[in-house]
Amino acid sequence: MARTIGSHGPTTMEAIRKAGLRLIFEHGYEAMSLRQLAAEVGIQPGSLYNHINTKQELLSDLIQDHINDLLRELEEALRDKQTPVERLRAFVAFHVSYHMTRKREVFIANSELRSLEPRNYEAVVALRGAYERRLADILSDGMSDGVFDVVDLQVATFAIIALLTGLCSWYRPGGRLTKEAIIAAHEKLVLSGVMPQGASPGGGHPGQGTRE
Amino acid sequence: MARTIGSHGPTTMEAIRKAGLRLIFEHGYEAMSLRQLAAEVGIQPGSLYNHINTKQELLSDLIQDHINDLLRELEEALRDKQTPVERLRAFVAFHVSYHMTRKREVFIANSELRSLEPRNYEAVVALRGAYERRLADILSDGMSDGVFDVVDLQVATFAIIALLTGLCSWYRPGGRLTKEAIIAAHEKLVLSGVMPQGASPGGGHPGQGTRE
Numbered sequence: 253m254a255r256t257i258g259s260h261g262p263t264t265m266e267a268i269r270k271a272g273l274r275l276i277f278e279h280g281y282e283a284m285s286l287r288q289l290a291a292e293v294g295i296q297p298g299s300l301y302n303h304i305n306t307k308q309e310l311l312s313d314l315i316q317d318h319i320n321d322l323l324r325e326l327e328e329a330l331r332d333k334q335t336p337v338e339r340l341r342a343f344v345a346f347h348v349s350y351h352m353t354r355k356r357e358v359f360i361a362n363s364e365l366r367s368l369e370p371r372n373y374e375a376v377v378a379l380r381g382a383y384e385r386r387l388a389d390i391l392s393d394g395m396s397d398g399v400f401d402v403v404d405l406q407v408a409t410f411a412i413i414a415l416l417t418g419l420c421s422w423y424r425p426g427g428r429l430t431k432e433a434i435i436a437a438h439e440k441l442v443l444s445g446v447m448p449q450g451a452s453p454g455g456g457h458p459g460q461g462t463r464e
Numbered sequence: 465m466a467r468t469i470g471s472h473g474p475t476t477m478e479a480i481r482k483a484g485l486r487l488i489f490e491h492g493y494e495a496m497s498l499r500q501l502a503a504e505v506g507i508q509p510g511s512l513y514n515h516i517n518t519k520q521e522l523l524s525d526l527i528q529d530h531i532n533d534l535l536r537e538l539e540e541a542l543r544d545k546q547t548p549v550e551r552l553r554a555f556v557a558f559h560v561s562y563h564m565t566r567k568r569e570v571f572i573a574n575s576e577l578r579s580l581e582p583r584n585y586e587a588v589v590a591l592r593g594a595y596e597r598r599l600a601d602i603l604s605d606g607m608s609d610g611v612f613d614v615v616d617l618q619v620a621t622f623a624i625i626a627l628l629t630g631l632c633s634w635y636r637p638g639g640r641l642t643k644e645a646i647i648a649a650h651e652k653l654v655l656s657g658v659m660p661q662g663a664s665p666g667g668g669h670p671g672q673g674t675r676e
Contacts, residue, residue: 278493278578362633363575366490404641407649409632414625414630421574422622429616437619445657 259390263280265303267293272310277356281311282368300347302385311364318357319379325350326386337443342389345435347416351421351423353432358420384409401448479505484522489568493523493579502574507634523576524584530569531591537562538598549601549655555599556654559628559648562636563644570632596621603658613660 271292275284286307290297305329328344333339351358361376368376388409394400402408416438423434483504498519516522545551563570573588578670580588600621606612608626614620627652635646647660 279494282491283494336636359575363571366665401652403652404645405647407641407646409626410634411630411650411653414633415627417622418626419619429619433616434619437615438623440613440661441620441623441657442617444659444661445653446657447661449652449656449659 255282264293265293266309268300268303273314273356273360274358276311276314276364278389279373281360281364298440308367308372311360311388311408312368312375313363314357315364315368315376316372316379318361319376320384322350323379323383323386326383330386334398336390336397339390340394340443340446341439343390344416344439347413348419348435348438349431351417352425352434355420355423358417384413387412394446397450400446402446406462408446414446415441466549476505476507480515480522481526482510485526485649487569488523488526488572488576493519493572495655509532518582520579520581523572524580524588526574526578527576527588528567528591530566531588531595532566534562535595535598537589538595542598548602548609548611551602552606552655552658553651555602556628556651559625560631560647560650561643563629564637564646564666565631567632567634567635570629574629599624612658612662620658624657627653664675 267278268289271408272289275292284307286300287297289307292384293300316317326343326346328340329342333342349408361380365373388405391400391405391408391412395402395405418424419434429437484496486505486549487501496519498512499509501519502512505512536557537556541554542551545554572625573592577585577588600617603612603614603617603620603624607614607617631646631650641649
């Protein structure tokens with residue numbers, strides 16, 4: 253993304269990104285005008301072009317930077333975690349913690365895929381795919397080791413990410429539960445969810461009859 | 465919602481709802497103009513008011529009708545299901561099947577809560593709460609019976625609904641998996657996820673140390 257060299261360049265750019273994030277979150281990308289964005293930042297509409305080329309570029313950068321951050325910080329969270337169980341726990345704790353702080357980015361990354369031009373859409377889908385593959389690899393390793401059992405690797409990957417991302421729709425800082433308690437609640441669901449069901453009460457493997 | 469008595473009233477109303485659903489899904493509520501909606505339906509803008517009072521009313525009706533359908537059909541799906549395990553399986557199969565057919569409604573119900581006026585927002589949140597309570601009751605009954613074990617009932621309820629609704633972001637009819645296989649994959653994750661973890665490989669109850 254273009255940045256001016258002047259002393260207030262990065263600061264103004266940061267203000268534009270923040271304002272853009274908020275306006276897209278509240279009104280939708282298509283409803284946000286650059287005039288509105290400039291007013292929100294407190295600059296003249298024409299001055300926006302010292303910082304961004306197009307509204308599309310702003311949206312694409314907001315989403316791509318979000319997923320790039322996610323990928324980079326996930327690497328950090330998985331470092332030194334060896335077994336599939338340890339790695340899955342670390343994935344859950346990381347994803348939940350991170351999403352507690354990025355509600356707007358997550359919302360936009362999901363709801364405004366529709367507004368990305370083809371080239372940007374493909375770039376975002378590729379980045380998202382890279383993140384999903386990290387989880388799929390953990391699940392796949394656990395299945396090879398016999399510690400995990402999922403019916404379909406791809407469905408399980410998508411479903412677990414959806415489960416963990418769901419907290420963006422209800423989480424508010426300072427609520428009833430501590431961050432640790434929220435992580436623990438998600439960990440139990442996900443870790444149990446992928447365990448073999450040898451000892452399940454109430455009957456055999458659910459859905460086994462329809463398994464492909 | 466107001467309907468005209470003329471012979472084409474219901475048909476036009478249905479066309480307005482369909483066009484509104486599609487336009488809001490593709491562009492966002494705020495970006496959709498009533499002029500655009502009328503053009504999409506093939507009527508004069510002024511004629512819209514024979515069928516709807518406001519754009520807000522259309523949005524609110526689309527979302528409320530969706531959740532009312534969901535609630536009514538869930539009752540049907542749970543009828544005759546007795547044990548918590550049977551009821552949870554029925555909930556999963558119903559929610560997944562239903563959401564395969566209502567991708568646009570689900571997207572709008574999640575992304576355009578922001579656009580609902582306070583009275584409509586409260587009505588939608590109450591309906592959604594009623595749906596969530598059906599699942600929370602099943603989980604709670606299973607915990608009383610000792611067949612389910614979740615760390616936090618509310619987090620588990622939200623997380624399971626998010627897990628199941630996630631398929632709206634990737635499901636396409638005619639894909640790799642049959643409907644039955646997709647249901648089975650979700651069933652395994654959810655049913656295992658809420659089971660007590662007595663026989664878990666790789667150690668004790670994850671996150672037990674941080675349980676509230």
